[in-house]
Amino acid sequence: MEKKDEQLIIEYQQGNDENALVTLFNRYKTHILNFALRILGNRADAEDVTSDCFLTLFKKRYIYRAKVKFSTWLFTVARNLCINRIRKRKKLGSMWFKKDSNNYEQWDVTDEKDAADTELEKTEASIMVRKAILKLAEEQKEALILREYHNMNYAEISQIMNCSLEKVKILIFRAREQLKIELSSFVLEGEND
Structure with a gap:
């Protein structure tokens, strides 16, 4: 045990x-x-x-x-x-x-469950997500990473970031909205191919 x-x-x-x-x-x-x-x-x-x-x-x-x-x-x-x-x-x-920069190999963001058909599509999608995440405000980026990549709940994120639970919820909401905007052009390009 x-x-x-x-x-x-x-x-x-x-x-x-x-x-x-x-x-x-x-x-x-x-x-x-x-x-x-x-x-x-x-x-x-x-x-x-x-x-x-x-x-x-x-x-x-x-x-x-x-x-x-x-x-x-x-x-x-x-x-x-x-x-x-x-x-x-x-x-x-x-x-x-x-x-x-186009030097993204040090990141480990790609998800094994990714449904992309080819490695090239996976790599391209991963790079687009990384670029979009880098554009986020620092607090939004931290909150989103803790939530999505480290599966922490809002209370844990609140303690780590030393801010209120409501602020964490707002940061994550805004980060997701910003990512939707940033990635919408990428998604639309993929649909046109």
């Missing part, structure tokens, strides 16, 4: 059980990496954020509270690290990933 996150944390804190920490790392590393990758758009930065996130867990040690799940706490740490990374980029005056 698989141990719960909180049980692993307690084991780690009480006896410095490194196996518990390794289990948590293996359980969440891909989720955190994908989240950071979608926010930052750069694999190297996303890997750094993932490492820093687990380093924070190691140094600060999550304190179990019934109100906040471990996964929510971990995604909050990852989000804050992403925000810090974006601020650092802006201070340096350069961005690693330009919105107009």
Whole structure:
């Protein structure tokens, strides 16, 4: 039987059980990496954020509270690290990933259930979705990614983003509406082919 996150944390804190920490790392590393990758758009930065996130867990040690799940706490740490990374980029005056760039291979957005007939169509659709997501306002992008790619509920997103439940609902609604607008021309092009 698989141990719960909180049980692993307690084991780690009480006896410095490194196996518990390794289990948590293996359980969440891909989720955190994908989240950071979608926010930052750069694999190297996303890997750094993932490492820093687990380093924070190691140094600060999550304190179990019934109100906040471990996964929510971990995604909050990852989000804050992403925000810090974006601020650092802006201070340096350069961005690693330009919105107009055609270099999208570092993303992992395509869905295995995609109904596209060919790999080319899948790739094209994936690129269009990524471009549309990049055009979203930062908060809309974060909320949408947490909801759609990490299957979090509105309450968890609210805690991670430190905002009201209503604001999360509005952000996701607006993000979806913006994506509909951005992707409508792509859908119409496909129908005309």
